[in-house]
Amino acid sequence: LLLREHLSGDEVIVVSNREPYIHQRNEDGTIRVQRPASGLVTAVEPVMRACSGTWVAHGSGSADADVVDARSRVRVPPIPEGGEPLHDAYTLRRVWLSAEEERGYYYGFANEGLWPLCHIAHVRPVFREEDWQQYRAVNARFADAVADEARTDNPVVLVQDYHFALLPRMLRARLPRATIITFWHIPWPNPESFGICPWAREILEGMLGSTILGFHTPYHCQNFMATVDRFLEARITQEDQSVSFMGQRTQVRDYPISIPWHPPADDALSRAQADQSALREAMGLSPEHRLAIGVDRLDYTKGIVERMLAVERLLDRHPMWLGRFSLVQIAAPTRSSLEAYSALDHRVREEARRINAWAAERAPGTPPPIILLIEQHDSESVRRHYRACEIAMVTSLHDGMNLVAKEYVAARETGDGVLILSRFAGAASELHEALVVNPYHIEETADALAKALTMHPAEQRERMRAMRTRLADFNIYRWAGRMLLDAADERQRARVQDRIV
Numbered sequence: 001l002l003l004r005e006h007l008s009g010d011e012v013i014v015v016s017n018r019e020p021y022i023h024q025r026n027e028d029g030t031i032r033v034q035r036p037a038s039g040l041v042t043a044v045e046p047v048m049r050a051c052s053g054t055w056v057a058h059g060s061g062s063a064d065a066d067v068v069d070a071r072s073r074v075r076v077p078p079i080p081e082g083g084e085p086l087h088d089a090y091t092l093r094r095v096w097l098s099a100e101e102e103r104g105y106y107y108g109f110a111n112e113g114l115w116p117l118c119h120i121a122h123v124r125p126v127f128r129e130e131d132w133q134q135y136r137a138v139n140a141r142f143a144d145a146v147a148d149e150a151r152t153d154n155p156v157v158l159v160q161d162y163h164f165a166l167l168p169r170m171l172r173a174r175l176p177r178a179t180i181i182t183f184w185h186i187p188w189p190n191p192e193s194f195g196i197c198p199w200a201r202e203i204l205e206g207m208l209g210s211t212i213l214g215f216h217t218p219y220h221c222q223n224f225m226a227t228v229d230r231f232l233e234a235r236i237t238q239e240d241q242s243v244s245f246m247g248q249r250t251q252v253r254d255y256p257i258s259i260p261w262h263p264p265a266d267d268a269l270s271r272a273q274a275d276q277s278a279l280r281e282a283m284g285l286s287p288e289h290r291l292a293i294g295v296d297r298l299d300y301t302k303g304i305v306e307r308m309l310a311v312e313r314l315l316d317r318h319p320m321w322l323g324r325f326s327l328v329q330i331a332a333p334t335r336s337s338l339e340a341y342s343a344l345d346h347r348v349r350e351e352a353r354r355i356n357a358w359a360a361e362r363a364p365g366t367p368p369p370i371i372l373l374i375e376q377h378d379s380e381s382v383r384r385h386y387r388a389c390e391i392a393m394v395t396s397l398h399d400g401m402n403l404v405a406k407e408y409v410a411a412r413e414t415g416d417g418v419l420i421l422s423r424f425a426g427a428a429s430e431l432h433e434a435l436v437v438n439p440y441h442i443e444e445t446a447d448a449l450a451k452a453l454t455m456h457p458a459e460q461r462e463r464m465r466a467m468r469t470r471l472a473d474f475n476i477y478r479w480a481g482r483m484l485l486d487a488a489d490e491r492q493r494a495r496v497q498d499r500i501v
């Protein structure tokens with residue numbers, strides 16, 4: 001409601017690489033709609049519905065699946081089967097990319113260049129001139145699509161993530177009066193690290209076309225400002241955290257992303273007990289078997305190998321847990337055509353096999369310590385795993401925020417459970433009551449596991465209560481809300497200035 005008031009009549013356009021709904025054609029000609037489990041969609045969709053906005057994204061379903069107009073537009077959310085069309089729907093405008101564009105812009109520059117550049121996980125970024133050209137060209141195509149969709153000359157445009165570093169300035173050229181809010185969902189490194197990008201200046205100039213530039217943590221904001229200071233002749237004002245460059249003033253702010261929050265269900269306890277038994281039964285484990293859960297995309301930033309090594313170290317140091325404790329690791333395949341990802345897939349399977357064989361030698365005939373599930377899980381299945389496992393391991397080597405940490409806390413409606421959390425995930429700056437570890441230090445993570453396995457229920461509850469209170473207060477709607485309120489302030493300022501001029 002507050003949002004509706006603050007955005008009264010304003011036009012809102014969102015740009016993201018992934019689309020909020022993917023329409024696929026089944027073999028019999030019917031259409032199947034998938035909604036990816038994404039924090040971004042949960043956060044932004046209510047805003048889009050409230051103002052009947054437009055979402056511009058890279059089309060990834062079957063191009064001819066739904067009825068699209070000449071501009072590749074469709075109304076979403078999809079009409080429920082046999083149901084009435086929703087009156088508060090919004091427009092999805094897809095930008096279709098050729099295989100060459102996708103290779104250069106998405107796989108190449110975004111995921112082999114910027115992703116390893118911004119995540120310090122010691123995977124070397126690859127910079128290819130032809131990827132950069134495609135990245136620029138695709139950013140320009142999105143800028144054209146936004147300008148084409150804009151009904152007014154001053155829309156609020158929400159640009160999402162590292163796929164679109166150049167878009168803000170390109171949009172500024174096309175729509176000088178727009179309020180452009182760019183949110184960078186991944187970390188921002190220090191100037192030395194960022195400086196190896198051959199196009200560091202162009203990226204910064206591109207981003208500084210924004211009115212507001214958001215990161216998850218104050219630390220990433222500082223790194224960004226230090227990088228600007230190193231590479232551009234810009235005016236930086238520390239007091240209000242702004243950068244003025246090429247006639248544009250950009251506010252640099254932290255907006256920690258979060259998750260939806262629901263008060264505990266009445267049947268929380270019985271549901272959790274049912275999930276605990278069901279998972280153990282399905283895996284052939286005894287009801288007393290202790291479980292930790294890991295849920296990640298199969299990405300080298302997530303520290304999955306280090307996590308498994310910590311399990312091995314725990315069992316080596318405390319053999320009493322052999323055959324009595326396992327890590328269930330859900331790893332969703334992602335960007336698999338890239339070499340770094342296929343190599344990781346291989347390494348993760350290999351380590352799991354090695355550790356399980358090692359444990360089998362010591363405790364023959366007992367359940368394996370690593371239960372590796374390399375597959376996609378829908379969000380309900382993931383929540384069932386959270387409820388069934390009394391420990392969560394989020395040991396990313398580097399992460400902008402990491403929503404798994406927050407989702408686990410939110411799912412523990414019974415108030416118990418232990419979260420082991422990497423200090424290099426943005427979430428660690430909010431979830432202090434987790435067992436915070438350096439994931440590179442295998443002993444430290446193994447110690448945290450040992451502590452989690454023996455933590456008194458009263459201590460678990462105390463830690464969980466503090467984390468749950470914080471999440472209940474700062475949920476996903478506050479994330480989008482704060483950005484839009486800051487945008488509304490900026491628009492108000494601009495209106496006053498227009499009047500003075």
Ligand code: G6P
Binds near residue numbers: 161185334335
């Ligand atoms: C990260 C990025 C997102 C991205 C997601 C999934 O969270 O910040 O922008 O959408 O990973 O990656 P994918 O490459 O599959 O879209």
